[in-house]
Amino acid sequence: MENQVIRIGSVGVGGIWSGVHEPGIRKSPNLELVAICDIDREKLDAVGEKYGIPAERRFTDYHDLIRCPDVDAVDICTSNDAHFEIAMAAIEAGKPYDLEKPITMTAAQAKQLAQATRVKALPNMVCFSYRFKAAARYARELIASGKIGRVYHVDMQYFQAWGLPRFNTPRVWRFVKSRTGSGALGDLGCHALDLVRFVTGKEYTRLVGHVGTYVHERQNLDGTGMGPVDVDDFCNYMADMEDAISVSFQITRFGYGRGNYQRMEIYGSEGAIVYSLDAQPGEEDVIEVCTGDVYAEGRVFSRLPIPDRCRSDQMQSFADILLKKGDGLAATVEDGLKNQQAVDAVLASAEQGKWLVL
Structure with missing residues (x-):
């Protein structure tokens, strides 16, 4: 086998x-x-x-x-x-x-x-x-073990820069609603939604969102002039999760200087965790933890070494699933369904201007 x-x-x-x-x-x-x-x-x-x-x-x-x-x-x-x-x-x-x-x-x-x-x-x-990032898996372990106590707040950022006008990115399929469904939300925001759910182990209960577009037309790929952009360039949304966890999200393709940048701050009753990823040459995902005296002076967040057991590979995980030896941490279509329900709720909330219950 x-x-x-x-x-x-x-x-x-x-x-x-x-x-x-x-x-x-x-x-x-x-x-x-x-x-x-x-x-x-x-x-x-x-x-x-x-x-x-x-x-x-x-x-x-x-x-x-x-x-x-x-x-x-x-x-x-x-x-x-x-x-x-x-x-x-x-x-x-x-x-x-x-x-x-x-x-x-x-x-x-x-x-x-x-x-x-x-x-x-x-x-x-x-x-x-991003479920296969070692820092994300370690953060999940620490939270599940009670290292930071009860989780109160999560702040999640996911920034890229390739949508900025200075790059003259043409009207690829990611800017066309009939091809992509949504813009930054479906491209980046769905990753953020899944990562927070993965790390906390909790489900979303309601969401409210705001989306917007900065560049409303781009050069057609075939060179026939300009075509409309009918998806979001950025989205900001908030969510409540089980156990009264409050979450905020900032997502954009207009994050100047950011190639593929993520930062998730998780605050609990007994400590805090910061997960970060900055896709620059030589950089890898990082986890920092604070569990010391809240009145301590100076820097209290410490970068932790990540255990080898948290390192994984996406396609090898697929092979392991097919060979009936998966670790249970990869997403399945059931996770994809919950994610799409959350994405749809953010879009509907942005249109209706109110919180929506999942």
């Missing part, structure tokens, strides 16, 4: 696939990339040549990849609008799948997807990748 190799077929070979999924598949002793699919034939063939995928296992129709007898499990890395139909096709074929976030365009779709997966009892994983 330890040496079993699972044959993976990947649908969508864009940036998230080449940056995260493919390296993870290649690194795992239990996974082998055997087939790829993309609607862009030129890109498909270039990727196929690069990774040695034979022409007969390069597909432009995901149905063909899913039907391929050489494919044991399906890796779904497309734009958000295609997630639901591809995952449903994998379920129909009885093939396990991993799926990028957000899992669907709406909570209604997510509910249908979760139910179909449940009926078939299919192994699955949703790629909330």
